[in-house]
Amino acid sequence: MTTKPAAEVCAAPGLFRTLKTFPATVHALLFFTFVVRFSHYMAWPFIAVIMTQNYHMSPVAIGVAMTSSALISVVLGMYGGQISDRLGRRIILLLGCGFSAVGYITLAQATGMGMFITGLMIIGVCFAWVDPPVRALMSDLLGDRSRRALALQMRYYLVNVAAVFGPLVGIVFGLTSQKGTFLLTGLTFLPFFVYVLLFIPAGKLLAEQQTDSAPVVKLHQVMGIIARDKIYISALLCSILCSVVYIHYEAVLPQYLLLLDGNEAVKLITLILVTNACTVLLFQSFIMRFMAQINLPKRIFLGGLIFVFSQLCFFFYTFNRNLGMDDGYRCVQHGGSDFDAKPEHFARSIGTG
Secondary structure: OOOOOHHHHHHOOOHHHHHHOOOHHHHHHHHHHHHHHHHHHHHHHHHHHHHHHHHOOOHHHHHHHHHHHHHHHHHHHHHHHHHHHHHOHHHHHHHHHHHHHHHHHHHHHOOOHHHHHHHHHHHHHHHHHOHHHHHHHHHHHOOOHHHHHHHHHHHHHHHHHHHHHHHHHHHHOOOOOOOOHHHHHHHHHHHHHHHHHHHOOOOOOHHHHOOOOOOOOOHHHHHHHHHHOHHHHHHHHHHHHHHHHHHHHHHHHHHHHHHHOOOOHHHHHHHHHHHHHHHHHHHHHHHHHHHOOOOHHHHHHHHHHHHHHHHHHHHHHOOOOOOOHHHHHHHHHHHHHOOOOOOHHHHHHOOOO
């Protein structure tokens, strides 16, 4: 059974009319996603710079710390999905918002490297118990595929808007690459926590309750289903490889720029991040309209080619520093946007869809 691509949904007429049909909770989730990501992008892209300048950590130590945080996020994401499916989205979102606020505030108040790394580990909960449950909750509230795809696409768009203006506002107010900026990020989770506590009902939603007659799928059963789906396994391996590439832009590239020019590193990182996000915002509509006429396998293949081209630009940049870096970053987002579509039946089953 084929699903209608998100590109077709967003390219179709009546976009704003469809947005008006969203429940108030979906609008609130999109708003809080934007606010949290806005403050997040004021400081997080510069975390490698902060760890180098404030704590004199080596590149290997920074890589181990960030990898450990990502690993915690993956593990908690699997079990958090099970909790979310059984007890409802509200509990997991409350835990996620609470732990995220504690983690970011810990980063801001850390007086030593050990405490800073502890905060980094706690933040792993943020990515596992906030973002995926928010997407899952929006999917629960929007039963039809067209509105669900549009909501997820709007969320992706707002995240990129935050990526554009977050670092810029941080530079204007002198907050970028300052450890104290994490305090602001932590505080933005508190209104989100209060909203979930007051307005998200406890237990399962009505749409979920209607499917209670189906047997509950346990985590090991989900793993067995995934292991038998060779197409999904191939897509999963490709996503892992892409994630390995992306983590270099988040952790390694800032350190490389810091070594080249410590005084201008923050401005260079901001310029790259803003250029990257602006490219998505400017070309997203064009790409969606262009991709609407192309089937999903061809879209993935085209995205892969663009992704490979971006890496070649970085490779040849070694030989010619005046050519390649900006082009590489622009192409990374173009190629990466075509990998966003995930099989919903698997994602929903583990609470990350």
